[in-house]
Amino acid sequence: MPTHSASHTHKPNRETLYVLLALVAGIGVGEALNLSFGGAEAAGNPILAGVVGALGVLTDIFMRLIKMIIAPLVFATLVVGMAKMGDGRAVGRIGGKAILWFFSASVLSLLLGMLLVNLLAPGEAMHLSIPPVGADTGLIKAQPTLGNFVAHIFPKSITEAMAENEILQIVVFSIFFGVACAQLGELAEPMVKALDALGHIMLKVTSFVMTFAPVAVFSAIASVIARQGLGVLGTYGLFIGEFYLGLFLLWGLLGLAGYLFLGGRIGSLLRHIREPMLLAFGTASSEAAYPMLLRQLERFGCEERVCGFVLPLGYSFNLDGSMMYMTFAVLFIAQAYGIDMPLGDQLLMLSVLLFTSKGVAGVPKASLVVIAATLSMFHIPEAGLLLLLGIDQLLDMGRSATNVLGNSVAAAVVSRWEKALR
Numbered sequence: 001m002p003t004h005s006a007s008h009t010h011k012p013n014r015e016t017l018y019v020l021l022a023l024v025a026g027i028g029v030g031e032a033l034n035l036s037f038g039g040a041e042a043a044g045n046p047i048l049a050g051v052v053g054a055l056g057v058l059t060d061i062f063m064r065l066i067k068m069i070i071a072p073l074v075f076a077t078l079v080v081g082m083a084k085m086g087d088g089r090a091v092g093r094i095g096g097k098a099i100l101w102f103f104s105a106s107v108l109s110l111l112l113g114m115l116l117v118n119l120l121a122p123g124e125a126m127h128l129s130i131p132p133v134g135a136d137t138g139l140i141k142a143q144p145t146l147g148n149f150v151a152h153i154f155p156k157s158i159t160e161a162m163a164e165n166e167i168l169q170i171v172v173f174s175i176f177f178g179v180a181c182a183q184l185g186e187l188a189e190p191m192v193k194a195l196d197a198l199g200h201i202m203l204k205v206t207s208f209v210m211t212f213a214p215v216a217v218f219s220a221i222a223s224v225i226a227r228q229g230l231g232v233l234g235t236y237g238l239f240i241g242e243f244y245l246g247l248f249l250l251w252g253l254l255g256l257a258g259y260l261f262l263g264g265r266i267g268s269l270l271r272h273i274r275e276p277m278l279l280a281f282g283t284a285s286s287e288a289a290y291p292m293l294l295r296q297l298e299r300f301g302c303e304e305r306v307c308g309f310v311l312p313l314g315y316s317f318n319l320d321g322s323m324m325y326m327t328f329a330v331l332f333i334a335q336a337y338g339i340d341m342p343l344g345d346q347l348l349m350l351s352v353l354l355f356t357s358k359g360v361a362g363v364p365k366a367s368l369v370v371i372a373a374t375l376s377m378f379h380i381p382e383a384g385l386l387l388l389l390g391i392d393q394l395l396d397m398g399r400s401a402t403n404v405l406g407n408s409v410a411a412a413v414v415s416r417w418e419k420a421l422r
Contacts, residue, residue: 015210016275022214023221023282030225037226052226055219059283062216065209069202069291071162074170074312075177076199077294081305082178083192091175091309097417098310101410102318105257106357109250109320109406110350113327116246118346122239123335128387130336135383139365139372149358165287168316171309199304206291217282224284224393236391239332246324247398251405254320258409261416265301266409272300273408280400284393289404290315297411303420307411314407317358321402322367325395326353329371333384341378349374367399368392 037048085091117123153168155161161169181188233240258266273296276289290311297307330349334341341349357370368385375382388395415421 015213016278018214019217019275019278019282022218023278026218026221026282027225027230029218030222031230033222033226034229034231048226052223055223055226058219059216059223062209062212063283063285063288065212066288066291067165069206069209070167070287071165071170072198073202073206073291073294074167074308075162075174076195076202077304077308078171078174078312079178079181080192080196080199081308082175083181083188084305085178086182088179091179094306094309094414094418095313097414098313098410099317101413102314103354105254105318105320105406105410106323106354107350108253109323110327110353112250112253113246113324114331114346114350116242116249117328117331117335120242121335122242123332123337126236126238126336128235128336131381131383131386133381133383135386137368137372137382137385137389139368139385149355167312171312171316203291203295206295210292213279213282213288216288217279220283228390228394232391232394240391240394243325243328243395244398246328247321247402250320250324250402254406254409258413261413262421265412265421269300269408269412272296273404276408277401277404280404281397284396284400286315286319286400286403286407289400293404293408297408300412301422302411302415303418303422306415306418306420310411310414311407314410315403318407318410319357319399319403320406321399323353323357324402325367325399326357326371326374329367329385329388330374330378330380333371333375333387334378334380336384336387337381339380345378349378352377365392367396 033048033051037045082091085094152166153172155166155169155173158170158173160166161173181192255266255270258269262269273293276293276296279292280286280289294307294311297311298304327350330353331341331346352374353370356373357367368389372382372385375384412421
């Protein structure tokens, strides 16, 4: 898709500023609400529950509008990209490079999480009162199996995949569709032109929806802080601080990896993805940033055919922040219960997480479901998840922003490898 004219270049900065202001205002308003309804006891107050519910509706509207855009946008950009590639070999080559990068980044994220928890031992240092072993976490039990994994990848109906926003299934269908268009050549040209137009239309719709982003960020943050209060930082400050330290280290490593392949352009990439990262952070959802991220990567200079392919794949296979959180959480809970995990078990857990995390991406609170399954596999009480449920949203904000960064670097590096970076 064509890059936008220079007159647009100042706009993202203003939008970024609005999202930042909304973030700060959300924290202020949320804390004020929490204190006025009794601080630590505020969570049970029916009036506060009503206010939080109303704020939740605003975030929900935004998230629904974003989800409405994702399926047609992924389908349109992917098919047009595939048709331009011209043959299945290019698809295999780009896919192979992307998967290699995702795999390396996932291993790096898992190892970093494991290393930090072993070094810092937050589970031992915090002396939390631990939930009884049999306590119910209220999570869906989803054992990641090969069958689930296959069902999650291959669609039985494209309309169902689009209705459920199953990105991976849409990717699989789009690849078949796009390669078929490429091979039919002239006959399929009207279809490719129509989908190219659809892609542009969806990006235009994105710009309409994005005007609502600061409101969504404000309401998302305000509702979390109103329920939790900033007091939660006192109790869990150590865990939250150490987890965010881990994320910053991961950002540094991803930035360094990007620098090795992109040189000085990594700075320009980070400037372009600043706003999608902020949006993912504010709404605690990497999905919320997808349409804007695609637009910004194209502005940065990634070719549409490459980032239209790598990005949706990354959203299924390359969630660096979530990967690091999984090792962090499992080992933290083991420490809290005083369970010693030898190095062999920890490495086995890493390899289990590397594969199971790919199969349940469509499940709500997917990270927690994977963590629960991993805990039970290693005989660590699942009830330990209750220690994290309260602060999961605060941790999710950092994870989501990191997922956006990881996928942006991946798309830019694969574009560079393909000599498709303007």
